[in-house]
Amino acid sequence: MTAEGFQQLRLDGVTRRFGGKDALTGLSLTIGRGEFIALLGPSGCGKSTALNCLAGLLPLSEGSIWQDDRRLDTLPPERRGFGMVFQSYALFPHLSVRKNISFGLQMRRVPRSEVRRRTDEAIRLVRLEEHARKLPGQLSGGQQQRVAIARAVVLEPSLVLMDEPLSNLDAKLRLEMRTEIRRLHQSLGLTTVYVTHDQEEALSMADRLVVLRDGRVQQVGTPEELHTRPANRHVADFMGYRNLLPMTVAEATGAVVTVEGAGFRLRGTPVGRVRVGDEVIAAIRPEDLVPGSDGVPATVDVVEYQGRELAVEARTESGVALHLRAAERPAPGDKITVTADPARVLVFSS
Incomplete structure (x- = not known):
């Protein structure tokens, strides 16, 4: 056939x-x-x-x-x-x-x-x-x-x-x-x-x-x-970049830009042309947010068991929700600090 x-x-x-x-x-x-x-x-x-x-x-x-x-x-x-x-x-x-x-x-x-x-x-x-x-x-x-x-x-x-x-x-x-x-x-x-x-x-x-x-x-x-x-x-939203964060471009130097908003900063990779002062969206997959001493401080809010890993929703001091993955179970109320590789943070014009 x-x-x-x-x-x-x-x-x-x-x-x-x-x-x-x-x-x-x-x-x-x-x-x-x-x-x-x-x-x-x-x-x-x-x-x-x-x-x-x-x-x-x-x-x-x-x-x-x-x-x-x-x-x-x-x-x-x-x-x-x-x-x-x-x-x-x-x-x-x-x-x-x-x-x-x-x-x-x-x-x-x-x-x-x-x-x-x-x-x-x-x-x-x-x-x-x-x-x-x-x-x-x-x-x-x-x-x-x-x-x-x-x-x-x-x-x-x-x-x-x-x-x-x-x-x-x-x-x-x-x-x-x-x-x-x-x-x-x-x-x-x-x-x-x-x-x-x-x-x-x-x-x-x-x-x-x-x-x-x-x-x-x-x-x-x-x-x-x-x-x-x-x-x-x-x-990005449809392909699993669950963290879509409204930010402003603070620095733009070649292949990496620094964005800021809601009390924290991130470094990311621009998709298309962005300039200092532009309103942008920083997109990050949950699995790309990892523990880091110089990252974004947040408080664990919700933990969901998903087999080999845990889905975690945490909130920054300004109330922004962050979605991440964890191998070990944190407790609601735990203080964490997360960061992401700039290559894994995509910055789009909003």
Whole structure:
């Protein structure tokens, strides 16, 4: 079972408006064959709108979509040749696993022997051989999602679209299904566009991430690029830089700037151009705040156990909340001093 070939899928200035308001503005993106692309962002950022435009479920207000030299946005959904996996599974409750998976092939009037062969292969790929005769109601949530994925890939689509397919599963199943989806993607050479609001999910699965905010692209890059070098404060916020501290630039000397505010100073690395006197945001990951004698004094407020480490919220003397990690349990009320490597403190224009 292999996906239909094409070299690239291209979105040119894709825009979608609802009642005069842009839900998605000027999305331009080229997706290579076999790539796994994650559309990432908070609720209402435009990621599901982008997916529905790709699927043909929403017409474009502006722009175009191309698969190599073939224009797609003028075609109805059924002629685009895409597979889609929904958050809600959308299985037929009265049909067995096998019949759910084979339904699309039968609607396309594929010969019976070919339907049987491709359905058997899809069932094997998602490891549901023992459940083929069961109804969806007899399956767990993870098994139902496997059926939904098999139903999409059995059509051998040129592109698979996935709209938050794991959001209804518990934490353990989400981890298992992440691995399963990545395995299927790699083994079948699928081209996949995956919508999620979970940055950990996106980082672990995607070849490239597209971060959206208010319908506009904030950054496109590999997981490593977005994790270590977010383009702006909004991407940093979404990629785990939980400490976003309003500060003012006190000194700017080349690759390092000194910022101050709320009674303390930090040294950091500017992202873009900042000058003395600028209002900025200093972004720091919790794991990058470490004990230091010449750092910021704070008082431990809340401690949360998270397995191998503890999540700690502390407050500075001026009341600024700092989020950090600790290997040993501090007690609420303990006095601590924290600092961060200037390379780990990103300074953005506010």
